Amino acid sequence: MTGLRAVMVALAVLWLAALALVVKTGVDRLHASPWGNAAAGDMSPEVAGSTQVGQAWMAPLPGLYRIELFLQPPATGSGQPLTFHLQAGVDATSDLWTATIDPGQIVAGSPYAIEFEPLRDSRGRTFYFYLESPQSRPGEAVQFVYGPASVLEGGSAYLNGQEAAGNLVFQTYYSLRTREKVDLLLERMAEGRPYLLGTKGFYVGLAILYGLLLLLLIWHVGKKVTSGEK
Known part of the structure; x- marks a missing residue:
C-alpha cells in the first residue's frame, strides 16, 4: 500500500503542476487591447x-x-x-x-x-x-x-x-506584468455580470475554494490509503 500512496501523491502533484502550467499559459497569452x-x-x-x-x-x-x-x-x-x-x-x-x-x-x-x-x-x-x-x-x-x-x-x-x-x-x-494580466482577466470575467458575479473577489474566492477542496480530496485519499495499510 505504501507504493500506492506514493503513486497517488505523485499523480496529485503532477495534476497540480499541469493545472498551474495551463493557467500560466493562458495568462501569458492575455494581451491588453489597444x-x-x-x-x-x-x-x-x-x-x-x-x-x-x-x-x-x-x-x-x-x-x-x-x-x-x-x-x-x-x-x-x-x-x-x-x-x-x-x-x-x-x-x-x-x-x-x-x-x-x-x-x-x-x-x-x-x-x-x-x-x-x-x-x-x-x-x-x-x-x-x-x-x-x-x-x-x-x-x-x-x-x-x-x-x-x-x-x-x-x-x-x-x-x-x-x-x-x-x-x-x-x-x-x-x-502588462503577470499580476496585471490576472487582474485584467478577472475584470473581463466580471464585466457585465450581475450581483456577486460582477465582482473580481467572487472569482478569487472560487479559485481559493477549488484549491481547498482539492487539498481536502488529497488528504482524504491519503487517509484512506494509510488506513488500508494498517
Missing part, C-alpha cells in the same frame, strides 16, 4: 510655424509603452521634421518622452508608432502628447487625422494648448 479613438472625419490644422496639435487622455491600464499616430503627410511629399512631446498632463512643464518624426516616413492611412519604456504607473493618469514643427510652412506640413465629433471619456484634442472639440485619431498600447 485603446484610443478610431473615429475620423476630418483633418487637423497643419503642424506648421507656431501651431501645436495634441491630444489628452486618461490611460485605462498600466504599462503604457506605445502610441500610434494617424498622420497625413505633406502634399509636397517632403517636409521639415516634427517633434513629438509626451507629457504628464496638459499643464506639465517637462517631457516624459521626446522623439523626432521624419515626414518622409509617414504613410497616409498607416499608423506612425512612437515607442518608449513602459510607464508602469500609467493607469488612471492623464497624459498629453503634441506635435510641433516651427520650421514647417503652411501648405507643406503634416496634419493629424481628426474626429471632430468623436467622444472619448477622459480625452480631448488640443490646439495650441487649448481644448478643442473631438479627438485626434490615435491608439495607445500597454505592456
Whole structure:
C-alpha cells in the first residue's frame, strides 16, 4: 500500500503542476487591447510655424509603452521634421518622452508608432502628447487625422494648448506584468455580470475554494490509503 500512496501523491502533484502550467499559459497569452479613438472625419490644422496639435487622455491600464499616430503627410511629399512631446498632463512643464518624426516616413492611412519604456504607473493618469514643427510652412506640413465629433471619456484634442472639440485619431498600447494580466482577466470575467458575479473577489474566492477542496480530496485519499495499510 505504501507504493500506492506514493503513486497517488505523485499523480496529485503532477495534476497540480499541469493545472498551474495551463493557467500560466493562458495568462501569458492575455494581451491588453489597444485603446484610443478610431473615429475620423476630418483633418487637423497643419503642424506648421507656431501651431501645436495634441491630444489628452486618461490611460485605462498600466504599462503604457506605445502610441500610434494617424498622420497625413505633406502634399509636397517632403517636409521639415516634427517633434513629438509626451507629457504628464496638459499643464506639465517637462517631457516624459521626446522623439523626432521624419515626414518622409509617414504613410497616409498607416499608423506612425512612437515607442518608449513602459510607464508602469500609467493607469488612471492623464497624459498629453503634441506635435510641433516651427520650421514647417503652411501648405507643406503634416496634419493629424481628426474626429471632430468623436467622444472619448477622459480625452480631448488640443490646439495650441487649448481644448478643442473631438479627438485626434490615435491608439495607445500597454505592456502588462503577470499580476496585471490576472487582474485584467478577472475584470473581463466580471464585466457585465450581475450581483456577486460582477465582482473580481467572487472569482478569487472560487479559485481559493477549488484549491481547498482539492487539498481536502488529497488528504482524504491519503487517509484512506494509510488506513488500508494498517
